[in-house]
Amino acid sequence: MNTFVFIDHFKGTALPASWEAVGVGKTLGNVTALIFGSGVEALGKTAFEFGADEVLLADDPALADYRAEAFAATLSKLAGERTPDLLLFPTTTRGRELAGMVAIDLKTGVMVDVTALEAVGDKITVTRPIYAGKLLTKETCSTKPQIITLRGRAFPKPPQQAGKSGTLTKIPAVAGDFPTKVEGYTTSESGVSLADANVIVSGGRGVSNNPALTPPAGLDEKAADIWRAQQGFALVKDLAASLGAAVGASRAAVDGGYISYAHQVGQTGKVVSPDVYFALGISGAIQHLAGMRTSKMIVAINRDPEAPIFKLARYGVVGDLFQIAPALTAAFKKKMGK
Amino acid sequence: MKIVVCIKQVPDSTAKMVVEGGKVSWGDAPMIMNPWDEYAVEAALQQKEALGGTLTVVSIGDESTKEALKRALAMGADDAILISDPALGYLDTQGIALILVTTIKKIGAVDMAFFGRQAIDADAGLVPVQAARLLGWPALTLASVIKIEGGNVRVERGIEEGRQIVTSKLPVVFSLTKDFGEPRYPSFMGIRKAARAEIPTWSLSGLGIPAPVPVIAWPEIMNPPVKEVTCEFITGSSPEEIAETLSSKILAEKVL
Numbered sequence: 001m002n003t004f005v006f007i008d009h010f011k012g013t014a015l016p017a018s019w020e021a022v023g024v025g026k027t028l029g030n031v032t033a034l035i036f037g038s039g040v041e042a043l044g045k046t047a048f049e050f051g052a053d054e055v056l057l058a059d060d061p062a063l064a065d066y067r068a069e070a071f072a073a074t075l076s077k078l079a080g081e082r083t084p085d086l087l088l089f090p091t092t093t094r095g096r097e098l099a100g101m102v103a104i105d106l107k108t109g110v111m112v113d114v115t116a117l118e119a120v121g122d123k124i125t126v127t128r129p130i131y132a133g134k135l136l137t138k139e140t141c142s143t144k145p146q147i148i149t150l151r152g153r154a155f156p157k158p159p160q161q162a163g164k165s166g167t168l169t170k171i172p173a174v175a176g177d178f179p180t181k182v183e184g185y186t187t188s189e190s191g192v193s194l195a196d197a198n199v200i201v202s203g204g205r206g207v208s209n210n211p212a213l214t215p216p217a218g219l220d221e222k223a224a225d226i227w228r229a230q231q232g233f234a235l236v237k238d239l240a241a242s243l244g245a246a247v248g249a250s251r252a253a254v255d256g257g258y259i260s261y262a263h264q265v266g267q268t269g270k271v272v273s274p275d276v277y278f279a280l281g282i283s284g285a286i287q288h289l290a291g292m293r294t295s296k297m298i299v300a301i302n303r304d305p306e307a308p309i310f311k312l313a314r315y316g317v318v319g320d321l322f323q324i325a326p327a328l329t330a331a332f333k334k335k336m337g338k
Numbered sequence: 339m340k341i342v343v344c345i346k347q348v349p350d351s352t353a354k355m356v357v358e359g360g361k362v363s364w365g366d367a368p369m370i371m372n373p374w375d376e377y378a379v380e381a382a383l384q385q386k387e388a389l390g391g392t393l394t395v396v397s398i399g400d401e402s403t404k405e406a407l408k409r410a411l412a413m414g415a416d417d418a419i420l421i422s423d424p425a426l427g428y429l430d431t432q433g434i435a436l437i438l439v440t441t442i443k444k445i446g447a448v449d450m451a452f453f454g455r456q457a458i459d460a461d462a463g464l465v466p467v468q469a470a471r472l473l474g475w476p477a478l479t480l481a482s483v484i485k486i487e488g489g490n491v492r493v494e495r496g497i498e499e500g501r502q503i504v505t506s507k508l509p510v511v512f513s514l515t516k517d518f519g520e521p522r523y524p525s526f527m528g529i530r531k532a533a534r535a536e537i538p539t540w541s542l543s544g545l546g547i548p549a550p551v552p553v554i555a556w557p558e559i560m561n562p563p564v565k566e567v568t569c570e571f572i573t574g575s576s577p578e579e580i581a582e583t584l585s586s587k588i589l590a591e592k593v594l
Contacts, residue, residue, distance in 0.1 A: 297591065316569040
């Protein structure tokens with residue numbers, strides 16, 4: 001099978017799920033990595049090291065910033081001319097929308113956010129979560145090329161073999177008068193992206209009610225609540241920092257104004273699947289569980305022994321997170337030499 | 339301005355979903371407007387209030403889908419259209435996008451179309467961009483801030499790395515996330531108006547298209563494998579002792 005893999009990157013740094021997609025492509029046959037950008041030839045070398053047989057590089061100032069219309073035009077033209085059997089994308093913001101657009105251009109369909117797949121000949125059947133993972137569905141596509149986006153961390157990242165190389169071909173970007181222009185970026189406050197994180201430390205409503213704290217004078221009830229929660233989230237962030245983890249939050253915490261929406265895990269936030277998920281002061285509403293239930297190990301700290309989160313947890317502590325979280329941070333710092 | 343919002347009716351996000359005898363069931367959980375679509379309605383209402391014009395809300399479904407449309411009317415939409423046809427069965431995202439785009443074209447002279455980022459049932463998140471592609475309009479997805487002036491659009495959109503600030507020109511398709519800000523509650527007057535509203539139904543023949551043939555099939559829907567986990571509760575005489583035991587157990591599993 002001939003597979004195109006779209007390598008999603010930001011300013012030349014690939015999102016890890018791109019390499020996972022190269023790995024999946026290799027299990028099915030020949031992999032051509034598609035790299036679009038400006039001054040990104042070095043990514044081609046990395047793509048070979050992760051197993052790509054061929055790289056098609058569109059290196060053009062017009063592609064310096066991701067713009068869906070400009071990228072889709074070049075991608076659809078390439079796929080139309082070279083007729084791969086399969087197009088793979090990582091399920092990232094860019095990967096998902098490009099897959100959708102290219103499917104329209106090529107008159108085919110998309111199997112999105114896939115967590116498992118099997119091929120019989122060149123016909124692929126995928127499995128993907130629906131209803132935020134409350135159910136799974138199998139999917140097939142009756143048209144060619146088959147287009148699939150792969151959920152990050154659902155497939156192994158192939159080993160990187162230094163010095164491995166292959167054929168890199170430069171291709172032109174499709175020129176066009178695309179009305180969308182990129183003015184700039186504001187970067188995220190947290191260093192670690194939830195989707196890529198090996199470890200996530202999340203806080204819920206429970207982080208806001210530390211009875212031992214007295215808010216500064218002059219705050220109204222809502223402001224005092226947020227102040228308390230921010231003190232609580234500082235403990236969540238400390239634990240995350242000691243583990244190099246990303247910071248997550250429940251919907252209750254986000255709706256309470258304790259932390260920005262970018263951190264929300266759950267059905268109307270991000271669906272994550274880290275190796276370890278720490279749930280601090282999170283009771284485990286069904287919408288939250290839907291967003292993190294596939295975590296390999298869940299560790300829960302909660303005052304309520306009946307909290308549903310404990311049904312999914314490998315380790316649980318029934319107690320005061322305001323005392324246990326700092327102690328845990330100190331223990332990890334000591335043991336992990338950080 | 340002529341503004342369209344496309345919405346979907348879905349089982350409530352608190353619903354416990356199960357597959358019984360090959361069929362998806364959500365018990366007695368209510369059907370609601372897809373939560374992401376509420377942000378789309380809110381964003382569209384704000385543009386209507388800023389720029390003037392009309393806001394039409396559109397959905398594909400059976401008669402019961404009028405409930406979701408009525409909620410949008412109660413929030414402040416001017417009118418609603420239900421796309422319904424006995425010939426419509428399972429649709430893939432390509433088919434949904436085609437029907438919505440045909441509807442938008444039939445409405446005519448639409449300046450912007452708003453969508454939620456994805457529906458919480460099928461979780462595909464493809465319809466906004468696929469509709470944009472069929473319309474030939476730019477797709478400004480995952481918008482958290484929208485400013486429109488003299489046909490020029492400026493959007494902040496959420497990406498993995500933070501926010502990307504982009505400009506474009508009308509007509510455009512937006513998809514919305516929770517970052518946009520809380521959707522309003524329907525007003526009392528809005529609820530009364532919506533209760534009285536007669537929502538027209540458009541059929542496929544009215545749209546002048548045959549029922550789209552899905553290329554994506556769902557041969558089997560399954561309950562996820564049940565994870566057998568027994569929670570080991572860690573106890574101790576002090577927080578430090580609990581932390582010591584817990585950290586040792588986690589580190590021993592070599593997952594960090």
